[in-house]
Amino acid sequence: MEPPRGFWASLWNFICFLPYFVGLLILGFIKGIILFPFVCLIMTIGISGIILGLWPIHVFYTCYCILSTKQFGPALKVLLCLCTAVITILWPLVGITSSVLGGAAYGLLAPMFATFQAVEEGKTDKLYHCICDGIWDTVEGSFTVIRDFMDVCYHSYFSIMDDLRVEGKYYEIRILYLPLALIIGVLGAMVDLPVISIIAFCKSPYMLFKGWHRLFQDCIGREGPFLETICVPFAGLAILLWPLAVVGAVLGSMVSSIFLGAYAAVIVYQECSIWFGLCYIVASLSIYDEYSNDVLDMPEGSCFPRPQYTKKAPSRTSSSSTSFSRPSSFKKAPSRTTSLSAPMIELKPLELANSLFEECQRHGEIMVSEGIITLKDIEDAKNKKGSGKVISIGLPAYCLLQALLRSIKANSTGILLSDNTEITTSNKPKDKFFDWFLNPLLIIKDQIKADNLSEAEEEYLGKLVLLSSDPERLKNSNISPPPESERRRAELDALARRLQGITKSISRYPTFRRRFDDSMEIILQELANKNGEHTKSSSSRPQTVPRSKSMFARVFSQKSFKSRTDNPGSDQEAQVVVERDVEIG
Structure with missing residues (x-):
């Protein structure tokens, strides 16, 4: 409103x-x-x-x-x-x-x-x-x-x-540098603690009155945190408890100054130099002063010197980024009402998670029906043994690969989900978690796009992503032969390893295991229902092979057709082929 x-x-x-x-x-x-x-x-x-x-x-x-x-x-x-x-x-x-x-x-x-x-x-x-x-x-x-x-x-x-x-x-x-690093780290903490405490104490009145001014202004105009109904109680409490927040900021600065100064020990150990550690102690004061000025919207810069504390000279871009300078457009806090004049849909984390698990469920049903994934794989994934990584790591990585390929074919700037929802750097959730994984996925997408993969190479990459955790099955698999070029195979292997590594990191976060187990339970339940229906209707009507949605179905169908045309064999062998196709469907 x-x-x-x-x-x-x-x-x-x-x-x-x-x-x-x-x-x-x-x-x-x-x-x-x-x-x-x-x-x-x-x-x-x-x-x-x-x-x-x-x-x-x-x-x-x-x-x-x-x-x-x-x-x-x-x-x-x-x-x-x-x-x-x-x-x-x-x-x-x-x-x-x-x-x-x-x-x-x-x-x-x-x-x-x-x-x-x-x-x-x-x-x-x-x-x-x-x-x-x-x-x-x-x-x-x-x-x-x-x-x-x-x-x-x-x-x-x-x-x-x-x-x-x-x-x-x-x-x-390096054991020899440990005592020196420890001494410089203690010295840095002893210097930074009193100096940063004085800086924080001197800037606390400005923080108190500036925060009250902004909160009262938003409260009267129903802007900022007071615009959303659910945020109103906490924004109202913020007005009453703002002095405690200022005290907490000062205490937090005092505690963080210990670690900021103690980081000089890391500099001494990395650079193998006591001088660089001493330079860092001086520079850390400037770093805190500039950062606090940016947070409080005070004039930029610092009265403390900032000597170089690494052997590698910082580039122009890195030096400007570490100075915490802000563009002129951010010197005035943006109004909430002006930001709503051109609304932009911001994706929610749960929506992205739901899309990933729905894809896992859909592709899992197709691959189980085709025989690529067996019921033993699902049971091993639930019990965390044997070939369970094909399900727990390979299947989500395969779904991510399909999303990247879909985005490339649609010429999307971000990642295009199956429901045509596009994830970009502008509408992604604000959680830091998505920065850790979205940016690497965008880099992998650009690499795949630059490689200009053929259809056979896409199928081979999908096989690598899905089955590389089970080398024996990967070796015996008949899905899409590898490229003839060794360089091409190495590039595809590297892409598959990176996708599996990102998926493995995602699988370690809370809610992933629970949501993934729920998806696997749905797959098992639907397979049991389908098997029951097949056993009841197999004697009353002929079976046909449906057209599958996955990229592996074309390969299996082509190999089955070729085996029936080249080597017809006896009627018994033909019947075995038909029964296998029925099981695949």
Whole structure:
């Protein structure tokens, strides 16, 4: 909705909205008070049980992987074992404490969010939803959090540790530079802590009054965080609690200054020079001063010098980017109303995840019906053994490949999903998670486009992406022969490895395992229904081979047709071929 124009109209709109907002806030708070003890108890018991149950396994397997890997040298192994010993000792205490605080916060805030979401535009019977929404959903959400936490502690943890045991680049520490780096790091923390604390304390009054001015301006004009109904309670609390936010910013600056100064130890170790470490200590003060000026919209620059602290001279672009300078167009905060004059659809993270899992389900059904993926693969993926990587890694990577090929053929600047939704750098979700994976996928798309792959090479690349985790099946597969050029095969192998690596990283994040298991259950259920229908109708009507949607179906159909025309054989052999095609369909 459009905010009102003019001061008096804005003030009257704010006065009328205030009782409405207070009523929703009180109702949501009452639901949160009732629910949060139960939700806190559920999450505390569930998460604490997972932490304590897997803690001995985590301790043993972490030490085993560090000591058995060939990527680390002896000195680095000893140092990592000492560090992991401290982490593993503190992990149960920190994890259980976080589960209590997180469960209480989730049980209190989730019903409040749901109460404000119930009055959004497009919903009917808002009174009923205001009262009922956020009650059972919060309880279900607590169990979902426990399930995702279990997947991270079990599946993601072992996936990361297994990669550690794979041979890769060798790392070792230079023991002679450790004492020097430690001394410079302590010196940097001792210098940065008092100086940065003074800078933060001097800029805190400016932050206090500037924040209040902006929040009151948005509150009266119903702009910024006050435009969306669900954000109003938290924006109102921000006005009252803004002084605490300023105090927290000062304390945060004081704590971060310790780590910012201690980073001088890393500079000494990397550059093998004490002088560069001392230069960094001076430059870190300038870095913080310039960054805080940009955050508070103060004049650019710093009164502290900024000497060079690396052997490699920074380029012009990198030096300008690290100076935290801002364009003139950003010196004035953009108005929320002007940004709505040309609306742009911003994709939600759940929509992208739903599209990926729908693609996995669709391609999985087709490949199982064609015999490319077997039921054993699905069971092994659920049990995390054998050929399960064909499903858990190969199938999502294959779906990503199809999305990239679809985008290339449509000449899209981003990634085109199966429902014609285009993901670009402008409408992508703001989560940092998507920056980590969207940009590499766009680079891979440009590489595939530059290679100008033929149809046979696309099929071979799809086979590599899907089956490269099972070398025996990849070798015996008859799907699309490899290119004759060794250079071409190496390029396709590199693309397949990168796609599988990105997919493997995505699979370690929460919700992936749960959502993927749900997709596999749907595939198994539909296959069971189809098999039941085939057994009932096979004796009453002839079977025909449907036209498949996947790129592998053409290859299988062509090979079956060729075998029937070149080697007709006996009637019994022909019957076997027909029965195999029926099973494929």
